[in-house]
Amino acid sequence: MKRNRWCGWLLACSLVVAAGCSQSAPSDSDPSSSGETGEVDAAQAKETYQSNCLSCHGEKLEGGQGPSLQQVGGKYSAKEIETIIQSGKGAMPAQVSIDPEERKNLAGWLAEKK
Numbered sequence: 001m002k003r004n005r006w007c008g009w010l011l012a013c014s015l016v017v018a019a020g021c022s023q024s025a026p027s028d029s030d031p032s033s034s035g036e037t038g039e040v041d042a043a044q045a046k047e048t049y050q051s052n053c054l055s056c057h058g059e060k061l062e063g064g065q066g067p068s069l070q071q072v073g074g075k076y077s078a079k080e081i082e083t084i085i086q087s088g089k090g091a092m093p094a095q096v097s098i099d100p101e102e103r104k105n106l107a108g109w110l111a112e113k114k
């Protein structure tokens with residue numbers, strides 16, 4: 001069966017892709033659910049938020065020193081939020097100590113807040 005060889009290749013490739021992104025769960029290729037945010041690990045996002053953003057944006061995203069983020073997803077895409085976290089914005093300092101993956105996950109989570 002020649003097909004098996006292709007399966008092997010496909011499997012190897014998807015493993016490489018999965019390892020490259022190292023998402024928490026290996027996703028079945030489901031085009032309908034692949035929005036730009038991808039899979040979001042809400043628990044991890046909250047953790048990242050609490051240790052990096054809470055002090056300025058409030059315990060419930062209600063704002064404080066920084067603006068409320070409760071509807072930030074209606075204003076920015078996940079990508080834009082990621083950029084804000086990475087580079088800062090106005091009076092907000094760049095949050096450089098966050099792991100890129102955690103940052104992406106956090107941005108995806110925030111982009112769902114509409």
Ligand code: HEC
Pocket residue numbers: 049052053054055056057065066067068069072075076081084085089090091092093095098106110
């Ligand atoms: C030192 C305080 C501080 C920290 C820490 C902080 N921010 Fe901010 N953030 C601000 C301030 C101040 C602004 C307003 C910036 C401006 O527009 O001038 C802001 C703006 C933003 C905005 C844009 C909001 C809007 O409506 O325009 C987003 C999104 C955001 N922060 C996300 C985050 C995330 C996510 C984290 C944690 C990774 C974080 N911030 C950590 C102070 C902070």
